[in-house]
Amino acid sequence: MGIFRSLKHYNYRLFFTGQAISLVGTWMQRVAVSWLVYQITESAFLLGLITFLSLIPSLVLAPYAGSYVDRHNKYKILMITQIILMLQAGALAVMIWFKVYDIFWIAALSLVQGLVNSFDVTARQSLMVNLVEDKEDLPNAIALNSSVFNAARLVGPALAGVILSTLGEDMCFLINFLSFIAVIVCLVMMKLKLQEHPKSRENIWIDLRKGYDYLKSSPDLASMIIMMAASSLLVIPFTTLLPVFAKDIFNGTATTFGWFESAAGFGAFFGAIYMATLKVNQNLQKIVMVSGILLAVSVVALAISPSLILALICTGLAALGLMAQTSSINTYLQTHADDLMRGRTLSYYIMAYQGVLPIGSLLMGYLAHQFGTQTVVAFEGLAGLLIVGAFIYNEKHRNEIKNNAVSLT
Known part of the structure; x- marks a missing residue:
């Protein structure tokens, strides 16, 4: 079984x-929205704004969503969110079918998607541990989930590039709408035995504060989340500017943009495959450091790439580093957080990743508009190196304190 060992679990196999x-449909929709917005507005700032609206609810709602998910049935929450996301994709398809190219409604539907995703992602991540009976297979399940996400990122944009240039944006949205049927059918077929934790009678905001206090008392978990937040603010937003590289810097079309997204998917897919092959007790902190350096160096190289081929290679390597970094942090949090605090811990991870990212996208979109895309992307790569350096220093300092405490006892 090896790399696919977690697929032996029935519920996880359905998931x-x-x-x-x-996810193929989801990535097609993401590419279609980005290309549509840039075609309509030709504004890097508005491109960042749409990303901002689709992700900002995670910053505000993720901690609340974590407490909510810990108190309620994760499976039911996931079923409801998937149905709403299906309707959101359908609304986009209908709107573009009738040639309503209105940036306000595209922004409004992106905001709806962001609101629902705040609960969907938290519920999905928290449910993962219940889909795999043998907990030793959990890291493999997380890595495989990441690999399918990035395989879809490879296939989806490539298909989107072809469909955008032949059939139009509305077909991408329609395919995404239909693809949700597969998720809903698989969820219905699951045979889950969720352990019911007694619901807290305390105010949910007090419950949420417990999650914060738990992270405060767990510096290893907190440092991972802080690094994720810093990367989301200053490094990862380079992905938002890929349409600018495709259309303006390399004078391409929707197909060229599809190549950039597919290159990112290709690199991330290999990163996920690498993560799936890791043994149970692998040093995840080391992987976080090395992958962070790869991400940062590749982003700098992308900014100064003189040719399209080199830019695509750098995009792939950056995505590989990003995949390994985020997957390592995710796996570490899921395998080290207490069961009763897992939902809240993951909600802070989601807030740090998907919640801070829109602020970074908006900020980098604005700076790209002011100073030029290549200059800003080079800055993002340099910032990534500083973030990794700070993380390495913090880990070394924390280990020294821990070793001194052990020697004193």
């Missing part, structure tokens, strides 16, 4: 299958 189909 994996549904995600594999649906």
